[in-house]
Amino acid sequence: MTLKPREDSAKELTVPLELTPTDAARYRLRSQRLTPRTDDESSPSELLSSVCGVQAQEKRAAALGVRARSRTLTEADLERALYEDRSVVRTWCMRGTLHLVATADLPLLLSLFGETFASRGPEPKRLEAMGLGDTDIDRAMEQIRTALGEDGPLTREELATRLQRGGVDVDPSSQAPYFLVRRAALLGIACEVAPKEGQMAYDLLDEWVSVDESPDRQTALVDLARRYLRAFQPASVDDFAAWSGLYVRDVKLAWGLVADETTEVVVDGRDAAMLTEDLEAYESAMESRAESTVEAADRVRLLPGYDSLLLGYEKEARPIPRGYESQVWPGSGIIRPTLVADGEVTGTWRLDRARATTAVVVDPFERLAPELEAPLRDEVEAIGEFFDTDVELRFAD
Structure with missing residues (x-):
């Protein structure tokens, strides 16, 4: 070539x-x-920095995005990076959406995406519809900073309670606490930290990690x-x-x-x-690595929903055959996990935990080529190794 x-x-x-x-x-x-599949010893933070992060509104999908890009990393490695080493952070950045990113990249990312998306998008209008104007939102940011500084980490429900005490009329059962926490994260006030009693929790960003000064x-x-x-x-x-x-x-x-x-x-x-x-x-x-000598293991990948291979390009450049877009993007903001063969999306898949043994259920667009079944089984086995559990391959009916 x-x-x-x-x-x-x-x-x-x-x-x-x-x-x-x-x-x-x-x-x-x-x-x-x-590709190619290698045994490099990159840490989660090094991997995430090299690919500009992975989208992470679904935490399990983000973990599977890391898995697809490393033979050696496990879910336990990622959890350590997030909550012990703190070399990885889950926060809002590109497109104003949640990503797993290297902590070292936060100054760059927040300097560009923070102010841009803190006030952009539908959230300000939704908050206004909930009775929260600009003055209320500004006061909420200061109260979040104070509450986390005094008692962090706190869950969204706990933050909503503190905001109510401070005179910000926030309904804990509404989306308002989520929108306010997201804004605080984009502004570099808060970040997601280790779960608290099974609930997502937040603390002051500069208390959780050390963040360098932002570049111009x-x-x-x-x-x-x-x-x-x-x-x-x-x-x-x-x-x-x-x-x-x-x-x-x-x-x-x-x-x-x-x-x-x-x-x-x-x-x-x-x-x-x-x-x-x-x-x-x-x-x-x-x-x-001519086509005739490409290792079979490099030909197939099971990518999670919302993977960067799809979201890194405009619609016309996404590797989805015409006529199958709706099977990957069914609507309501959902992007399904995909089976990728030789760089092209050739099907979708899902994790089924309803039985004693977790299954990867694959639904190819067309009949799977026989030479791809072995590398597909290797991918399924790798998912099991990543999560340290038994996983079997099944095909959709």
């Missing part, structure tokens, strides 16, 4: 290089550390664009916008500031880019 300039131009040095969809899929799998905005935008490309390349500016959720002006500024570090490529007719310093290494690695 080699990259080649478009044949319709004589200016080969300035014409974007063409990648086939297959080559692009392989690059993206490597960028997201989904331009430096942060350059760093984010560079790191995004390393984790998702080849990718376009529209992909970067979809993944980050930043304002268009910030997206364009960041992309322009790293333009001299990138090489233009074309993927299936779409303009994209890759970091130039990575391109030669990628080509060499791909050529040494």
Whole structure:
């Protein structure tokens, strides 16, 4: 496999290089550390930093996202990183959604996504509909800071009680406590910490972890664009916008500031880019792993719901065959776990714990190729090892 300039131009040095969809899929799998399968000893924080975090509104899905990117890490390793080493934090950042990220990356991420999403999206209007105006919200932020400083960690219910005592009319049974905690986290006041009596709990961010000073905005935008490309390349500016959720002006500024570090490529007719310093290494690695010699274990991955391989790109670039999008995105914000073969989504799956032995129930879009069944069973076995439990493979009826 080699990259080649478009044949319709004589200016080969300035014409974007063409990648086939297959080559692009392989690059993206490597960028997201989904292939090749290695036994590297990366810590959870190192892995999460290298892939710009994993979405984590479902904690089990986030853990499975870590699992898919490492042969050696286990759920126990991730729990230690979250609650003992505190080298990983679950908080809101890209697109204003919950992610597992490396603690060391918080200054960068909060400096860009914090203020942007604290006041953006439907939450302010929903809080207003619950009777909480801007003055109430500002007072709630100060009271959350005070309550956590005095008695943290606290659950959302406990925080709601403290807010009521302070004169902020918060209904504990409504979504208001969630929206307020989310805002406090985006503003760098609070973060999720170890569960308290089985409930999610929060404490002051700077009491839970040590956070460095935030970089200036331009430096942060350059760093984010560079790191995004390393984790998702080849990718376009529209992909970067979809993944980050930043304002268009910030997206364009960041992309322009790293333009001299990138090489233009074309993927299936779409303009994209890759970091130039990575391109030669990628080509060499791909050529040494020709399709005929790709290890079987690298051909199949069971990815969790909301995985970055789908959410890291705009809709048109997602590796889902036409006609099957609704099986992955059924609506109501749900994104199902996916069976990925050779970089393309070829089915969905779910964990079934209703029987004595947990099962991975796979529902392929079409009949699974016989040569993929063995690597699929390896993936199922790896899920069992990650959770330290017996897991069996079943196919949907």
